[in-house]
Structure formats: C-alpha cells, structure tokens
Amino acid sequence: MRRKRRALSPITRRILAVNVLALAILVAGLLYLGTYRRNLIDAELGALDIQAEMFAGALGEGAVGLAAAPRQRLETAIARQMVRRLALATGTRARLFDGAGALLADSRRLTGPGGAVQIEELPPPDDEKGLMSAMADVYDRLVNGWLGGEELKPYREKAVQRADDYAEAARALAGEEARTVRAGGHTGMILIVAVPVQRYKQVLGALMLSKDGRDINAALADVRLGILKAFAFAFGVTVLLSIYLASTIANPIRRLVFAAERVRSGRGRHTEIPDLAKRRDEVGELAAALSAMTEALWQRMDAIEHFAADVAHEIKNPLTSLSSAVQTAARIDNPEQQRRLMTIIQEDVQRLDRLISDIADASRLDTELSHDETGAVDLVPMLGALAEVHQATAEEPGPALRLELPGGAALLVNGVEDRLVQVFRNLLANALSFSPRDGAVTLRAATDNGWIEVQIDDDGPGLPDGKEKAIFERFYSERPEGEKFGTHSGLGLSISKQIVEAHGGTLVAANRRRAGGAVAGARFTARLPALVDKI
Secondary structure (H helix, E strand, O other): OOOOOOOOOHHHHHHHHHHHHHHHHHHHHHHHOHHHHHHHHHHHHHHHHHHHHHHHHHHHHHOEOOOOOOOOOEOHHHHHHHHHHHHHHHOOEEEEEEOOOEEEEEOOEEEEOOEEEEOOOOOOOOOOOHHHHHHHHHHHHHHHHHOOOOOOOEOOOOOOOEHHHOHHHHHHHOOOOEEEEEEOOOOOOEEEEEEEEEEOOEEEEEEEEEEEOHHHHHHHHHHHHHHHHHHHHHHHHHHHHHHHHHHHHHHHHHHHHHHHHHHHHOOOOOOOOOOOHHHOOHHHHHHHHHHHHHHHHHHHHHHHHHHHHHHHHHHHHHHHHHHHHHHHHHHOOOHHHHHHHHHHHHHHHHHHHHHHHHHHHHHHHHHHHHHOOOEEEEHHHHHHHHHHHHHHHOOOOOOEEEEEOOOOOOOEEEEOHHHHHHHHHHHHHHHHHHOOOOOEEEEEEEEOOOEEEEEEEOOOOOOOOOOOOHHHOOOOOOOOOOOOOOOOOOOHHHHHHHHHHHOOOEEEEEEEEOOOOOEEEEEEEEEEEEOOOOO
C-alpha cells in the first residue's frame, strides 16, 4: 500500500499545536492584566482623592456663609462657580451636596436665568483602535466570566439627585472619605471619590468627584496592543521554527518510510536507504540502523539462498549414491554384491539421517538462541565434566586429553549452558579426531583482560594453508585420512562459530608451529566476554 503525501505531517501538527498552545496560554495570561488594571484604578482613585481634598479645602475656606450666622454654611452661587471651574481644569465631574443632602452644584449642570442645562459627555468617536477596543471588551467579558473577575456594582443616576442616592456621598456627610469603582458610562467603569467639606471641624457638605475609566482603558489597550504585537512576532517565529523543526524530523522519516516500502515491494538491491549519518542525531542513527538492518536482511537472505543450495547439493550426493545402489541391486543376482550394495544403502541412509539432523539443528539455531534465557555459566565445571565424559567413554588406544584450568577460580560467562556445551563438545571431538593415537589434546581456559579464553590444541596435521576461515563455512569437509566417508556433515564448526558469536564472542583457528616452523597441530580459540558481578 502506497502512502499518500500530506501537506502537514502528524509530527508537524503536534509540534505546532504544542508550541502555539504554550505561547497562546502565556499571552492570554499577559493580556488578562488583572494586577496592572487594579494598580491603574488605585492610582486614579488616589489622584481623585487628592483633587477632592483640595477642592473640599477650597470650598470650605472660600465658600462659607455669613459670619453672623450661628452655624457655618455654603454659599450656593459661589460654590457652583468654584465647582464648575475646578472640575473644568481637571476633567472630572464634581457634585456638591449641602449638609442636608441636597445637590448644590454639579459641574455638568449650567444654571442661568432661563433654567438649567445638563451636559452629557458623548462616547469617543470610532478610530483605528475600534476593533482593538471591541476585542478587548470581548476578552474582558470572557476573562471575567471564566476567571471570576471582579463584579462591579452598577452606577445609577436619578433626575433629582441627593446625597442619599450615593453611598459614597452619604459617608462623606458622616465625616468619612469614600472611594469606589462602579460599572457604567461609555467606558464601562466610573471611579468615584467623596470627601466631606469642613470648616472648623464642622461638616458643611460633601464633595463627590467622578471620572470614567477612559484613561485606564487606553493604558490597558496600549499594553495589550504591545503584547499582541510581540505575540504576532513570536507567533510567526514559533510557527516558522516549528515547521523547520518538524521538517528536519518528519521529512527524513518520511524518506525513510518510502525507502523501506520500496525495499519491501521492490526487487533486487537497487533500493538504498537514504544516508543521513551527517545529521548526528537520532534521525541519523535511525537511518544508519535501517541501512544496517537492510544490509543484514540481504545478507541473511543470501545466506538462506546459499544454505538452501548447499543443502540441496549435499542431499543430492547421498541420494544419487542411494539411487544407483538400489537400481544396481535390482539387476544383479550375486548375493555377495547385493550384500555390499545393501551396506552402501544403509550408510547412505545413515548419512542422510545425520545430514538432515544437522541441517535441522543449524536452521533452528537462530530462533532457539533468541528465545533461550541466558544466565551465569561457570566454564570450569563444564569443561571438567566434558573431560570426565571423554575419559569414561574413550576407546583405547587413543589420544590423551590434558585439562589446564585455573585452580579455585570461576570462569563466568553470560550464556546458554546447553549451547556452550555443544560448542566445546564439537571442538573437542574435532581435535580428538585429527590427533594421532599417541598424541594429545590440550584443553585450557583462562581470563584475559575482561575475556574468558578457551584453547583446544591438537597434535594433528594442522589446517590447510589459507583455509583458516573456510573451515567454518557450512558443509566444508576436510577430514583426516582413513576416516570413513560421510561420518561428518561439515556443519559442526559452522554451528559452533554461530553459537559463540551469538554470545558476543569470537572463534578462530590457526596452526601451532614448532621452533623450526613446522606445523605442530591446530589450535581453536574461543573468546567469550567475562561476566562481572555487579554489587
């Protein structure tokens, strides 16, 4: 099944989602600006408080009633003129209530011979920040709804106003200062400060200053706009870097996927895994591993093909001999010749049985080694047991077996004991078969810099020159003179080498030579990594 190319790979989408979501959460937290907004409100209320105290002091000093009166009182005309002028300079709305709570002056109400005129402040005209303001309003509603923002009491204003209509003014008439924030107006926020107007500790009235949150909203909008600009820049950089990061991961992996599919569905070895070793990262390691795995797969397939061809060739020889013997036996009547042919037939059948058994063992070896559980194996008692078995079953006369093992020391390796026994039994049998009857086979083991080295020396004719590696090939047969043909399948050394390498070791063969250079015999050396006890 051929995979379809996608505009954005799942890895790209995940990287974008993670990076952008983290950035969005950070920016959302910054845009909330709850503490900053609270500080701005406190600063505005503090400024209003100072202005109100100054206004109240001026009104208390300059807007006092007749000196002959038993009690001090505010002069309405003078108070109205002072309130209007003072409020005009500060941009706030000022309302003055007398001691009884009646409204004496309002900076937004002009009184003249023809009556009173109420001044209403119009909302600011739409400008280039209109969309920004709308977005900020929506954002504030969402944040206040989700995060439980501060609930403001609504601001209500009656046609005929009294100090009792405003809790702040009522507290000011009681001699206390009051400040609060209410919801209302064109900006959604009204800041109110009320202070008592006093003369010689006598409360003459209450001055209430109010101001909308236009300046606060503008400051918040400027900060939010700056944050959004930084977010837009960071968002663009994040998206570009995420796409670049994803491309450095997803694209090479996609190339590896398509290459693997071509290897799976293609024929021959023309398909190669992309070489990404220069990346020096996990993707490069994955490409190298896939390339090595593909090469190992081809080598395994070649080995299977060669093994199948060798098996067919090796089985064909005894079958041909067996077929010829059977056909010949059917045409002759001589009992002696028939007996000889029957002997040949029996030997060929035994050879086939031995060959098939060794082939089955060799073919199962990889699977069994991958499933067998490994453990600590001490080679000292193992090699000693093999020597004892040989001594008990050896035919006389025959080559002697010498055992050289370290006294009192364990030679531990991590492996499968049955398979290691098979290795050393094969090597020992091979050495005994090549050694003369008056010769000797030496089996020694020792440690060597983190390795366990086992050597098996014989006194035989040695190895043919240049065949030190060929003897480990499957079905290779180089037997001593006089040995019956077909006694060995030629798989023993190959199986032994495969088992040792599966345990992380090496198995090599070489000739031993005397001082003059003559061959003294063969030496097989198996090296296995020593098992170190971890405390």
